[in-house]
Amino acid sequence: MSRHKLKKFAENEARGNIIQPGKELFEKIKGHWRTLYFGNEHPLVLELGCGRGEYSIGMARLHPERNFVGVDIKGDRIWKGGKTADRENLTNVAFLRTQVQLLDQFFEPGEADEIWLTFPDPRPKKRDIKRRMTHPRFLEIYRRILKPGGRVHLKTDNDILFDYTLETVDRMEGIGQLQHSHDLYQSDLINPLLEIRTHYEELFSEQGFRIKYLTFLFD
Numbered sequence: 001m002s003r004h005k006l007k008k009f010a011e012n013e014a015r016g017n018i019i020q021p022g023k024e025l026f027e028k029i030k031g032h033w034r035t036l037y038f039g040n041e042h043p044l045v046l047e048l049g050c051g052r053g054e055y056s057i058g059m060a061r062l063h064p065e066r067n068f069v070g071v072d073i074k075g076d077r078i079w080k081g082g083k084t085a086d087r088e089n090l091t092n093v094a095f096l097r098t099q100v101q102l103l104d105q106f107f108e109p110g111e112a113d114e115i116w117l118t119f120p121d122p123r124p125k126k127r128d129i130k131r132r133m134t135h136p137r138f139l140e141i142y143r144r145i146l147k148p149g150g151r152v153h154l155k156t157d158n159d160i161l162f163d164y165t166l167e168t169v170d171r172m173e174g175i176g177q178l179q180h181s182h183d184l185y186q187s188d189l190i191n192p193l194l195e196i197r198t199h200y201e202e203l204f205s206e207q208g209f210r211i212k213y214l215t216f217l218f219d
Ligand SMILES: C[S@@+](CC[C@H](N)C(=O)[O-])C[C@H]1O[C@@H](n2cnc3c(N)ncnc32)[C@H](O)[C@@H]1O
Pocket: 048, 049, 050, 051, 052, 053, 071, 072, 073, 074, 077, 098, 099, 100, 101, 118, 119, 120, 121, 198, 199, 200, 201
């Protein structure tokens, strides 16, 4: 492992807003995000596959009255989000290092209010469909940890993942208020929250890809 990465991992160990294996909170946090971490009863919003955490940070700046948790398996990516949050004294955002498949181990049923999926890996090959973050096995996890009426948002540049998600959600029972656009920035869905741009959004926008967006809730 590079020295650069080792340094980031050491910093993650010491940083209070990074919740990762080996830390006491990692074992205890399920069902206790409001009491053990944030210390208030504000709504809890998750960003899954948050990478460097730009969306969680951007939302935390805009909404101090909400709490945000960015989730990603890669420690060297969430390092950036943790560092920015500390520098800006954003106490309403934390980062959890784990796999999205394991979210039931960190959130009680109904503990979260909202989920954002920001530029998830498209997994275009047929054999990888099960690994898409909008495959029904993932959506059922989201349904469990969200409160009834909890909302899901997806932003992506990728047509295959977007159309797959639309079809999947359309076929599922108990889905409401589905809205979508194949060209978010030209649609009337656009608002300041949706204008937050992540690292991957920057990359794909520069290449001329249109940004796609959909949102729905679990009844
Ligand atoms: C294409 S990147 C997008 C990152 C960021 N949201 C952005 O828009 O810049 C996908 C991210 O999802 C994370 N990821 C992929 N599969 C995951 C999983 N099963 N559990 C947790 N994180 C995952 C990767 O580590 C990566 O940081």
